[in-house]
Amino acid sequence: MxxxxxxxxxxxxxxxxxxxxxxxxxxxxxxxxxxxxxxxxxxxxxxxxxxxxxxxxxxxxxxxxxxxxxxxxxxxxxxxxxxxxxxxxxxxxxxxxxxxxxxxxxxxxxxxxxxxxxxxxxxxxxxTGAYRSPGYVNQKAFEEVEVTVGSGLWVVPGTLSLPKGGKEVPAVVLVHGSGPHDRDETIGPNKPFRDLAHGLASRGIAVLRYEKRTKHHRLKTALLSGGLTVKEETVDDAVAAVNALTKQPRIDPERIFVLGHSLGGNLLPRIGAASDKITGFISLAGSVRPLEDLVLDQVSYLFSLDGTVSAEEQQKIDVIAKQVEKVKSPALSEEVAASELPLGVSARYWLDLRGYDPSKSAKTLEKAFLILQGERDYQVTMVDFDLWKQALGSRDDVTLIAYPRLNHLFMAGEGKSAPSEYITPGNVEKRVITDIAKWIEAQK
The missing domain is CATH 3.10.450.590 (Nuclear Transport Factor 2; Chain: A,)
Structure with a gap:
């Protein structure tokens, strides 16, 4: 025998x-x-x-x-x-x-x-520089369903990557960074949100990604730009996406997570405060410092990449520094012109963010957090990661991971990170997908 x-x-x-x-x-x-x-x-x-x-x-x-x-x-x-x-x-x-x-x-x-x-x-x-699906994706393991997020004038189209099979599965909503992004968060030939969606769906986790309101409704948001805040830009649609997932028959309503990239990571506590249907939060390069400080730091970094800062470049840095001072001034009001402020963004937007510290706000949420950071990221740096660690590092339900070779898109490289990396074809590192999947599976 x-x-x-x-x-x-x-x-x-x-x-x-x-x-x-x-x-x-x-x-x-x-x-x-x-x-x-x-x-x-x-x-x-x-x-x-x-x-x-x-x-x-x-x-x-x-x-x-x-x-x-x-x-x-x-x-x-x-x-x-x-x-x-x-x-x-x-x-x-x-x-x-x-x-x-x-x-x-x-x-x-x-x-x-x-x-x-x-x-x-x-x-x-x-x-040759076109987007390439990463090797960790198994296209046969999932299907994609077109869905809508939100209602009324602000409805946006989205895609649900759904693992095949009959059982209920956990799900993730992907929330974009700053700027008008499509559902893949396309930057040059790279599509980090498609990588995340397909990588996680290949591992049995459903993922919902959608067009950002400021892209799909570009004209309407432009007309309302003076009254726009992060609530209208990001938070409302993230909450609507969570609600859309709860109506999908194969999604486990007790295991819905929100993943925010960059600004999306910064706003996770606000999203969490607006919905009680979220199980946990995943921050990818989520900023902690005030947005105006990040803008100034990024411009200064980029001008110094060649080893010198010219007089013309220093003049531009000084202009942004003065704009940052206006954002921080107690005298800032909604009457101040957007042209006098960083990025040409309205005073109402900056006033809405005043005093907001995501790392401190996250303390009020009794939900699990996974905080990931690329050490070569020049847009959101290890300074922000350390602030997350100081605020939440002692909690048993918080996991923090830093990746030495990864940039802001969680793609690998060497040396100082530069904008040229964003137009070089690449994919989200496999280990990031694996770490997210393992963490979600542990949240039972």
Whole structure:
């Protein structure tokens, strides 16, 4: 009996390894086929290239049209110099292979879509710097549902990334930083909120992300800018998103969390004070110091990156310093023009934030906190992280984690962080996703 069991287990392990090997072999074969397909186009072998097409593709893109597309690329980017790396993504019954092509005047990715029968069902050429889904995402583990957040004049569209299966799952609402953001918090080629949503959904946690009001209703908010505060900009929609989650049938209403990035992290205590349906809070680079101080520090840092501050740059710093003084002045009133204040933001906005300290306000919330910070972040720095630690570090229900190599978007780099990192393609670090998922699972 013992030998039979050992033999059965051995056979199962062998079959599992055989399945993994077969999957990797198919992946390797398709990458090889995709590289060969690009090489055929480069060699002018268009008749051979189209032989791999499925029926629909063969009708839509015969050899002469394929040749015309390739010739158009060459005329714009120059001749192909080198076929570079490949990577794959799964999309339902298809597998997509990206082949990096180095042309004389730039890089493009050939996006080759394969069927299960290894036929080519699609072909696209996209900038190499375009967003790439991170390797920790399992697209087969979740589905995405379009939802709406809020009501009336201020309703905004959103996306719920929902793990597959029938059981109730915990859920997270993502709250943006400063500025008019889309639901992915897109910055250049990077989409940190999509990384977070798909990474957590791959681990069994639902995530709701939505268009920020100041982006989706840009004209209306511009007309009301003189009366805008963080309540209208951020807090109201975050609370509405929590309410929207409670109406979703597969969401565990006892395990709804709010994750705020930057300004969103700063406002977590205000969001918590406005809703009793939140289980816990996650701050990603949540600022603690007054917003006007952060603005001045950021400008000073950026002007000093090259090692010197010119007279013209110092003049600009001095102008912002005077604007900061006006924000802090007891004489500040709603009659002061926005042009005299930092970022051109109205006096009412600054007055609403006066005296607000999120680290102290968080003490009044008897809810768990996870506070994460990138040590290379120049927008919200370790000074803010230390203020969180001083205020909440002694609490058993508060976890604080700092990451030495990460910047404001929680993407890895080296040396001093600079704005150029934000236009360099990257993804939220896997460890951040893992730490958030583990923390949520522990909140039971």
């Amino acid at each position: 013992q030998r039979a069991r050992i033999f059965a287990v051995s056979m199962i392990v062998a079959l599992l390894w055989e399945s993994v090997f077969a999957s990797e072999q198919v992946k390797f074969d398709r990458e090889k086929l995709a590289r060969g397909f690009v090489n055929q186009m480069e060699q002018g072998e268009f008749e051979k290239a189209v032989q791999r097409f499925d029926t629909v593709m063969a009708k839509a893109l015969p050899s002469d049209k394929l040749q015309a597309i390739w010739n158009g690329l060459v005329s714009q980017y120059g001749s192909l110099q080198r076929i570079g790396d490949t990577r794959t993504e799964d999309l339902k019954k298809y597998q997509i292979v990206f082949v990096t092509c180095q042309f004389e005047r730039g890089k493009l990715d050939a996006k080759v879509v394969f069927t299960e029968q290894n036929e080519i069902a699609g072909l696209f050429f996209v900038p």
